[in-house]
Amino acid sequence: QSVLTQPPSASGTPGQRVTISCSGSSSNIGSNSVNWYQHLPRTAPKLLIYTNNQRPSGVPDRFSGSKSGTSASLAISGLQSEDEADYYCTAWDDSLNAVIFGGGTKLTVL
Amino acid sequence: VQLVQSGAEVKKPGESLKISCKTSGYTFTSHWIGWVRQMPGKGLEWMGIINPGDSNAIYSPSFQGQVTISADKSLSTAYLQWGSLKASDTAMYYCARIWEVTIHDYWGQGTLVTVSS
Numbered sequence: 001q002s003v004l005t006q007p008p009s010a011s012g013t014p015g016q017r018v019t020i021s022c023s024g025s026s027s028n029i030g031s032n033s034v035n036w037y038q039h040l041p042r043t044a045p046k047l048l049i050y051t052n053n054q055r056p057s058g059v060p061d062r063f064s065g066s067k068s069g070t071s072a073s074l075a076i077s078g079l080q081s082e083d084e085a086d087y088y089c090t091a092w093d094d095s096l097n098a099v100i101f102g103g104g105t106k107l108t109v110l
Numbered sequence: 111v112q113l114v115q116s117g118a119e120v121k122k123p124g125e126s127l128k129i130s131c132k133t134s135g136y137t138f139t140s141h142w143i144g145w146v147r148q149m150p151g152k153g154l155e156w157m158g159i160i161n162p163g164d165s166n167a168i169y170s171p172s173f174q175g176q177v178t179i180s181a182d183k184s185l186s187t188a189y190l191q192w193g194s195l196k197a198s199d200t201a202m203y204y205c206a207r208i209w210e211v212t213i214h215d216y217w218g219q220g221t222l223v224t225v226s227s
Contacts, residue, residue, distance in 0.1 A: 103153050
């Protein structure tokens, strides 16, 4: 069981807005920034959001991140078929002295 | 920026293994390098990171003592090694360039390690 809790699955239809949550604690999300990664099958993971809400160059503004207290969220608007992937949140954990990954959320575009 | 990992490996339990992550396109010693595991059908797990400048490594408690992360500045290459593989080490392993300790901004293509008798 991951220290960061994500729903195992999420879904939406093309054009919809979906949100993926990531719940942690005071030792991780509560005191450190959150990053999000997109992982398509048989490819390398891709940095999607860093430092809670920053998008790397090349990431569409359909992707946005937010953080409040000990939880964070990834929102994807204007859902597209190519968004079908696994999404992971991560944060540093002060108690473990390590980066921790959420369990991952499999996004299905219906 | 490119991170190119060594090819797939098939090993027997008890054997040793060292896989590599060759970097290019940036100053190797300016960024930490990390390793991430994905077991079959499972999620991503952070294993640890290394500062190529001084070879200082930080390990996840789950992997401390199980693997060794190293780096060779002269080759701009990071390594992940096992002294005695177990079947449970069967997984895809990714390396990634890191900034600000937690942001993995560029990733290698992955190395599949299969451990089977």
